[in-house]
Amino acid sequence: MNIPANPGDVITDATHWGRDDFPDDRSWVRPIPDWVIDDIAKALPGLRERTLHPRDIRPEHFPLPRSGAFLAEVNGHLEAGPGFELLSGFPVDDFSYEDTALAYTGLAAHFGRISIQSHLDEYVVDVSDKGEKMGTGARGHYGSESLPFHADGANTVTLLCLQTAPEGGESLLVSGAAIYNAVLGEHPEYLDILYRGFHHHRRGEQAPDEAPVTPWRSPVFSFYGDQFHITYVRPSINYCEVEGTVITEAENRALDFVDSVIARPEIQVSMSLKPGDLQLVNNFVVLHSRTEYFDTPKQQRRLIRLWLDTPASRHNGPGKMDWYMPEHSRFLATRGHLLEGFAALPN
Numbered sequence: 001m002n003i004p005a006n007p008g009d010v011i012t013d014a015t016h017w018g019r020d021d022f023p024d025d026r027s028w029v030r031p032i033p034d035w036v037i038d039d040i041a042k043a044l045p046g047l048r049e050r051t052l053h054p055r056d057i058r059p060e061h062f063p064l065p066r067s068g069a070f071l072a073e074v075n076g077h078l079e080a081g082p083g084f085e086l087l088s089g090f091p092v093d094d095f096s097y098e099d100t101a102l103a104y105t106g107l108a109a110h111f112g113r114i115s116i117q118s119h120l121d122e123y124v125v126d127v128s129d130k131g132e133k134m135g136t137g138a139r140g141h142y143g144s145e146s147l148p149f150h151a152d153g154a155n156t157v158t159l160l161c162l163q164t165a166p167e168g169g170e171s172l173l174v175s176g177a178a179i180y181n182a183v184l185g186e187h188p189e190y191l192d193i194l195y196r197g198f199h200h201h202r203r204g205e206q207a208p209d210e211a212p213v214t215p216w217r218s219p220v221f222s223f224y225g226d227q228f229h230i231t232y233v234r235p236s237i238n239y240c241e242v243e244g245t246v247i248t249e250a251e252n253r254a255l256d257f258v259d260s261v262i263a264r265p266e267i268q269v270s271m272s273l274k275p276g277d278l279q280l281v282n283n284f285v286v287l288h289s290r291t292e293y294f295d296t297p298k299q300q301r302r303l304i305r306l307w308l309d310t311p312a313s314r315h316n317g318p319g320k321m322d323w324y325m326p327e328h329s330r331f332l333a334t335r336g337h338l339l340e341g342f343a344a345l346p347n
């Protein structure tokens with residue numbers, strides 16, 4: 001259970017963890033039980049027949065009658081536990097690619113609504129190397145380079161691994177609460193800067209007539225509904241300077257300290273996703289990263305990514321939706337007026 005938290009509190013609940021709590025030995029990975037796999041296989045034909053758009057898939061379209069306890073445990077870990085889960089044994093070899101993606105989407109719908117991920121209208125994203133480089137015009141999920149620690153959009157990001165690369169592509173997670181506690185304990189003078197937050201570059205997600213930089217600041221650390229929230233994408237902050245936004249020396253010092261905390265090996269949890277592994281991460285609680293990977297002609301890394309919007313969650317803080325798809329952000333619709341510089345979006 002999460003302990004209510006407010007600015008200045010040291011966070012001591014299950015959202016605070018480090019490397020030693022989740023060693024890189026898969027001892028804590030949760031296998032998907034056989035009866036859940038059986039439920040998934042039985043629910044697939046019905047979902048296939050409905051030919052629904054992913055955004056319209058609801059749990060009742062993919063009934064999993066014997067999986068209730070399993071789903072509740074996973075959801076509890078995302079919502080009130082460490083904020084992430086790694087499941088193993090999703091039957092990726094039993095289905096075609098299309099059926100695997102559909103079954104994954106049906107299962108994921110039990111954890112939240114399938115959310116849009118970009119203005120290309122992407123809902124089910126094939127994560128593989130398409131030669132894209134991260135920059136002011138691209139977000140980086142179609143490349144193979146290492147990605148700095150960041151949060152994704154909506155409540156939860158989930159990946160299903162179909163194939164690994166022969167080398168690299170390790171998945172890394174860091175507890176937002178661990179970062180916050182370090183700033184609070186070691187450099188509390190940076191907190192006001194991090195609560196005030198930063199403008200973010202929209203990296204090609206804006207319409208041609210829209211500014212490339214958000215006119216509002218998003219806090220790195222915030223507290224809503226007695227819950228701690230983090231959101232952080234350092235490159236999206238830095239790219240604003242290209243557009244003329246000034247980042248002060250004090251702001252850069254605060255950001256550099258956050259980066260130095262994130263880089264501490266003892267707070268990073270590392271895992272190598274294997275085919276059939278299904279990772280879920282709460283974007284308001286955990287930052288994630290991926291190391292560079294190297295495909296070969298015979299073996300290419302491939303995953304399917306979904307973003308899940310979870311209206312029932314107690315976590316609804318500022319985040320990536322606000323920068324890239326503000327019209328789909330539940331936070332801006334409900335609490336955006338609390339951000340510095342935010343003006344209500346047109347209906």
Ligand SMILES: [Fe+2]
Nearest residue numbers: 150151152288
């Ligand atoms: Fe990401």
